[in-house]
Amino acid sequence: MTGSSYSELLRLTAPEIVVALTGILVLVLDLSFLRRASLALRFRSAAVAASSGCILALAMLEGFSAPGGLPAGMLVVNPLTQLVQIALLVLAILVFLLTDSARFTTHVGEYFALILFATTAMLLLVSTQNLLIIFITIEFLSLSLYILTGFDKESPQSAEAGLKYFLFGGMSAGILLFGMSLLYGLSGSLVLGSIAAAVQDSPADPLLTLAIVMVLTGLGFKIAAAPFHMWAPEVYQGAPTLSASLVASSSKVASFFALFVIFYLGLMGAVGSAAWGHYSAGWAPVIAIVAVISMVWGNLAAIAQTSVRRLIAYSAIGHAGYMLIALVVHTGQSLIALVYYVVTYALATVGVFGVLSALESEKVDSIADFRGLGKRAPGLSFCLLIFLLSLAGIPPLAGFFGKFYVFVSALNVADRSGLLWLVMLALAMSVVSFYYYLRVLKQAYVSEPATGTVHIQVPAITRIALWATAALVVILGCLPDLLLSRIAAAVSAIR
């Protein structure tokens, strides 16, 4: 590498560097100056420092970062990756603002540093087209998330969740690496573009099929698609609320984007078809099967849950199924739909976890604990209403438009009604999902609060962050063009 490309590297990774440095800074600050400060102050100052770092990175992305790249697809910065990075940073900031009511650990600096490192990993993951870098960033992200999941040392559940996540994650990382090595063996390259050329030549190679299945297994774990979802309910339930919200939101955004990039850029030659009556072998039918299993199992299993966090986990599995439809469709339009869907989904999920974290002191876990929330904390439960209805896909909230656009893209392919079966199944399952979301809301609004309960106090910062998230969900639902036009412009810029 020449000198000029080092400066290029620095220029392109400036946002990531800022976020990583902020992580170290937060660590140092907390361990030096704030050693003897109260826990509340430490949490608050760490949150402020971390969010300012993210805002700085945001400003760099928005302000003065031009598209570019490094050789061998190691780093690819284009308008679309920048847009996804902006979404990731916004989500990270929301998570920080929602930490205000969390007091579960005394290792504040480490906790925030890890969130920032995980964010750095995600920022890098979405801006690379090189298998090696993809694997390294996924591992970087996963290791941070394992620790974050098991961070609550006083809770056995947290430790169990962390261990389970780690064991499943380690296994699937191995499978992913195996799949990637097969791809490398087939094509002699780690760059997605060159792999695509090699795949184009021999799409029916049995080794390729094996590689595809293994890569899908490894990444299916990250996005919690069934049948690779076993860790999700445990992590959502056992992990500290904020770690869970990170796992559920921004890690999903980054992983889905990476999944789309790998299959769309690298394996387009072996796509096959999942259209009804026109089936042909390739990865599209495989992903369609995973999507079907996720939608059906996630939504049906969610009905049986009594814990709200597990319910959200199973609903996340169902949502992964809807989003995989966009991958089955694999058009430019479906990429727009996927980015819109996953970003708005992540917003609503961060919101739900924000509400849960505000209720942390109440030890709220089962659905029955939500009874009378509408009276005990009207603002909080109204936000919950917005988030859950958005997840259920009720207009005019953002979740509805995401679903609508995914379905439009699914039918807007050459063979009009080929994927209609997938859309009809998704619609049927969204009716099911409406039922269990409504069960939670029923407790909040219809049931009277148990006697002797008091009003719930919510810290001001959390309240503001929640209202802002809810407002975003409503605004993006009413005026989807705000986000949609940016995504569409970014997608058309790279094609």
Next chain:
Amino acid sequence: MLAWTIYLSFLGAVAVTLTPTTRPVIARFLALLTTLAGLGLAIVAVAQNRSGQLITIVRTPWIPALGIEYHLAADGISLVLVLLTGIAAVAGVLFSWNIERRVKDFFALYLVLIGAVYGVFLSFDLFELFVFYEIAIIPKYFLIAIWGSTRREYAAMKLVLYSFAGSALVLAGMVAAYVVSGERTLSLETLAHFPFPVHFQMWAFPLVFVGFAVLAGMWPFHTWAPTGHAAAPTAASMLLAGVVMKLGAYGCLRVAMMLFPRGLDPWGFHVLAFGSWQQVFAVLAVIGIVYGASIALVQKDLKFVVGYSSVSHMGFVLLGLMTLNQVGLSGAVYQMFSHGIIAGLLFAVVGRMVYDRTHTRDLGELSRIPLARLIPFAAVTFVLAFMASIGLPGFSGFIAELEVLIGTWRAFPWMTWIAGLGILIGIAFSWRALQATFFGEPATAKVPEEEMPPISVPERLGAYLLLASTIVLGLYPRLLMDLILPGLNGPLFEQLRQGGWR
């Protein structure tokens, strides 16, 4: 200006939540004012557009990337239903004056529901119509689950799941229509003239029609209606039966039949003696008429009697739609209006005047209370309402059912007899309910008279409003017919007239 019916209702909902909890009367008056303003706007609009031509209110790009517009407009049919919504909304507020628990929440949800209903009737972009259609679902759930009675949580959940499942079918059809037309628009005006391929219409039509007809109470998807109506608080049952079921019927006409008229064409082969979707849905409608009336005949709960009578009457709407001739279709729209008023009246008497005073709806128990003597006003209203309901001349129900029957005679002569049988059963169950409720056996377990509060002023006003509407429209049907016919003969229904119209 008509657009303000929607905005005012939503603004009213916000305003109601901001009123002090300690003074529920402010919330009540605010809700009444909002609904009155809506009704006023509707009346002005009707008076200004006597010709029933299509008028555009707002048209502006909404989601340019997809070519979706925010497009409010109204033709004669929309105007009729907007007027109905206005009347039903005012009456509903008047009949829920006595709600004491969570008054603010009640009226806020009520106004959101009203606003969404106005929105559906005025939307001329399919996406927008669907958005309003779904917004209407959520308040229904909470209105029933919080303020309802008999098995309210079950009934509320059943109702919203049926609605949601129906709208899922509609969504599928809508997305398919958007993609197939390739026009990058969901404007009803454009799509109404788009010649969709016939084989596409053949599956899109039943999909969308059934999706909407679930909400119109089409047999066998009607079961949400009686349980939902019986469980809902009075104002909500009035709105459910009076207006929300019309949303379904309106969608059937405005979306399914207007966009996919060729879906009604003969299939060219026969399955179980059915040769087209027209015949299938006509038979389902007739079954609904007879079945609903027969079940109403054996109910013990007075509210269920009225609930099943709604299923029966909505059968006439669907039958009228399936006749595919001008008389039948205009009869169907007239029946939407007429049933909206009469069902509102019946639920008002049953839920507010009778149940809130006696705390029972069991016909056996009611027959032991001399209600006709205790609340004569309710008895008179109920008699008039049932006279209107069974279609006696002089009431709006007569005009509507007569037109539907004439239309049916032209399309499917043999079905007229079965529908006529349904009317006869209707007379029987009305008679039975009337007899048991107000003119029962002399009281054995006598209720002291002072325990029964007299009929209040809001109740009287609401009853007068609804009674006046049904009688005026029974005596002078041209008032609405002049709006409906230009609507049906307008350019939007051109494809339907060219295709299945006979």
